Amino acid sequence: MGLSDDKRVLVEIASLYYEQGNTQEEIAQKMNFSRSLVSKFLAKARKDGIIEFTINDDSARPYRGVEEQLKKKYRLEEVVCVESTDRGLQVKILGIAAAKYLSRIVKSDHIVGVSAGTTVHEAAINFSKQHQLPNVKFVPLVGGMGMEHITIQSNRVCELFASQSGGRSVELHAPITLDDKEAKEILIRQSFIKNVFDEAEAADIALVGIGGTPIYSTLTSAYLSDQVKVGSEYSQDKIAGDICYNFIDHHGNLAKCDWNDRVVAFDLNKLKEIPRRIGVSGGKEKISGIRSALAGRLINILITDEKTGRELLND
Numbered sequence: 001m002g003l004s005d006d007k008r009v010l011v012e013i014a015s016l017y018y019e020q021g022n023t024q025e026e027i028a029q030k031m032n033f034s035r036s037l038v039s040k041f042l043a044k045a046r047k048d049g050i051i052e053f054t055i056n057d058d059s060a061r062p063y064r065g066v067e068e069q070l071k072k073k074y075r076l077e078e079v080v081c082v083e084s085t086d087r088g089l090q091v092k093i094l095g096i097a098a099a100k101y102l103s104r105i106v107k108s109d110h111i112v113g114v115s116a117g118t119t120v121h122e123a124a125i126n127f128s129k130q131h132q133l134p135n136v137k138f139v140p141l142v143g144g145m146g147m148e149h150i151t152i153q154s155n156r157v158c159e160l161f162a163s164q165s166g167g168r169s170v171e172l173h174a175p176i177t178l179d180d181k182e183a184k185e186i187l188i189r190q191s192f193i194k195n196v197f198d199e200a201e202a203a204d205i206a207l208v209g210i211g212g213t214p215i216y217s218t219l220t221s222a223y224l225s226d227q228v229k230v231g232s233e234y235s236q237d238k239i240a241g242d243i244c245y246n247f248i249d250h251h252g253n254l255a256k257c258d259w260n261d262r263v264v265a266f267d268l269n270k271l272k273e274i275p276r277r278i279g280v281s282g283g284k285e286k287i288s289g290i291r292s293a294l295a296g297r298l299i300n301i302l303i304t305d306e307k308t309g310r311e312l313l314n315d
Contacts, residue, residue, distance in 0.1 A: 014045045024042075076299075080302070099122075110137075133165045158171075
């Protein structure tokens with residue numbers, strides 16, 4: 001991605017400088033740019049007419065008002081809202097936005113933890129090949145869901161990111177779920193599993209999808225459909241959604257259910273220790289999951305669509 005051509009970045013820098021009173025040095029630290037590059041961007045913003053007596057950002061950030069309200073309400077570092085559209089196209093638009101955002105903040109020596117799913121997969125596909133980062137490492141945060149879902153599982157998504165960026169990826173050789181809690185406890189103590197999750201703990205950035213309630217979740221359709229029908233532990237009252245394939249309650253805590261005892265996925269308490277945690281998700285069926293992830297501080301950066309963003313502002 002050519003950063004100088006990205007109006008969102010120009011508008012953000014102009015706003016920080018002219019509206020919020022940040023110095024160029026402060027902006028450089030916040031945006032992970034050099035001070036000289038910030039100066040060049042301000043000059044380009046003036047040349048392109050973004051800066052006059054006010055900042056004309058309606059075309060570049062049409063949902064800025066929603067973004068700022070969400071930042072304030074949920075104490076987020078940053079929010080990116082995109083156009084709301086039909087489900088199929090929405091996933092692609094959200095993925096592109098996540099790819100652009102990640103390319104802006106990732107540094108050459110970063111470790112990036114990555115979950116699974118269609119939206120995160122779209123982010124990997126759309127990560128610009130022009131943004132080469134040979135020392136970046138992508139680490140999976142969840143086990144695999146088998147051949148049926150191979151294109152969107154965490155290992156594959158990490159491979160795609162590494163291919164697009166010129167970086168490296170790590171593989172987690174484990175299924176998404178095991179037969180019982182005891183089997184999981186034995187497996188995660190094995191060095192070939194533990195070493196991957198240890199690397200994930202050192203991540204600078206996490207990019208994760210957020211799922212909705214069990215009736216909408218890909219987990220339930222693939223593994224839990226019968227249990228959801230008969231099991232009260234998977235009711236919408238008890239489970240709001242999932243993140244890194246861990247079911248969470250409406251407070252953003254790990255839900256008490258058999259699935260969470262057996263799932264091979266990154267620990268949510270350790271997820272909260274990763275400095276930048278990007279949640280990318282949108283759509284009516286995902287609102288309860290997103291809201292819960294925000295309540296539990298599981299993410300501190302949100303990429304969503306405008307309608308979902310407005311719904312999150314309504315309590």
